[in-house]
Amino acid sequence: MSSSQNLMDLEVNQSVYDVLQGYDVGDVIGKGSYSVVRKVTDKKTKKNFAVKVIRKDALQDNLKYVQQEIRIMTDVSVGHPNILTLYKAYETDEFFLLLTDLAEGGELYDCVCAKGQFNEAVVKCIIRQLVSAVAYIHKNGIVHRDLKPENVLLECRDDYTNLWIADFGLANILNEESRGVLHTMCGTPGYMAPECIRQLGHAQPVDLWSIGVITYLLIAGFAPFERQTPALEMRAVLKSDYTFPSDVFQNISDECKNFIKSCLVQNPNDRITAEDALRHPFLKE
Structure with missing residues (x-):
């Protein structure tokens, strides 16, 4: 499956929206070879975040790097104002979803x-x-x-x-x-x-x-x-x-x-x- 097909699947896969049901899902603000980044807004607080949606089957040998990144950011991202904060990390059978600060700049x-x-x-x-x-x-x-x-x-x-x-x-x-x-x-x-x-x-x-x-x-x-x-x-x-x-x-x-x-x-x-x-x-x- 090509990376473009992977990205297309990220747009429509219902499981992603099920995880993000507490958020209004906005525009795509970034794309990678195995991920899509979208702007999302918390329905209750109205605070904006970014969510990086990563397709597992596109990772291949890079899976361990994503898992390591989640572990490290969970440990250190909330401890310093100049590190992108990882607020939540979700995992489904097909995807990782990383909810972070929204870097509008x-x-x-x-x-x-x-x-x-x-x-x-x-x-x-x-x-x-x-x-x-x-x-x-x-x-x-x-x-x-x-x-x-x-x-x-x-x-x-x-x-x-x-x-x-x-x-x-x-x-x-x-x-x-x-x-x-x-x-x-x-x-x-x-x-x-x-x-x-x-x-x-x-x-x-x-x-x-x-x-x-x-x-x-x-x-x-x-x-x-x-x-x-x-x-x-x-x-x-x-x-x-x-x-x-x-x-x-x-x-x-x-x-x-x-x-x-x-x-x-x-x-x-x-x-x-x-x-x-x-x-x-x-x-x-």
Whole structure:
């Protein structure tokens, strides 16, 4: 069955509406290869939410990632204002349904595409929220592993004062079983830390590398390791092959550039931690 057929089935399957009978089901606001996201409104409170409807038989090998995402978001999403809240998770024979905050502002990625570059004050506001959320999940033994603008959502369009980290599908828990180290290569090449590419074991420092890439991207309008192919991007990451072009960074503070450098350190043991990042002069309030 094709993904388009799967999506069509999501539109009409009665079991989905049976689960959501307490909500007015609105428009489709997003689609993925195995999911549809709709706006829904609680009939009693009139509060708006988003519901992600995921078809199980389209997941195939990705089923474990959805189950892991539900477990992690159930544990941490209500504990920090900059993590997308999972209010309820439903499961039927055919579907998972995840009821979350409604991000009416869309993805940070869309804002990057529209604006190109952000001024330093706005970047500081955005990154401080992300680092605060990352510090919280790290404190709870979780590593996100796929931080990028596509996984950062805005509550309202062009309002950068309330952001949510979303998509914990590649996140994992550091526990006794993992011995505090993960080995699966995952993430998006341009944002992936060198130790993840090398598959020699990685942990929470990979998220700070991604934070450094995002900071650079917001300032410059392009990513530090942006190349023509993913393979070339990964090669650039492994060599720390990036610069601060003077025409882009001439009016950017030394504190901002130092923050980026502190995140983009090859050795994860020497990389800045999330807690220390919050105290960095660039982010310090």
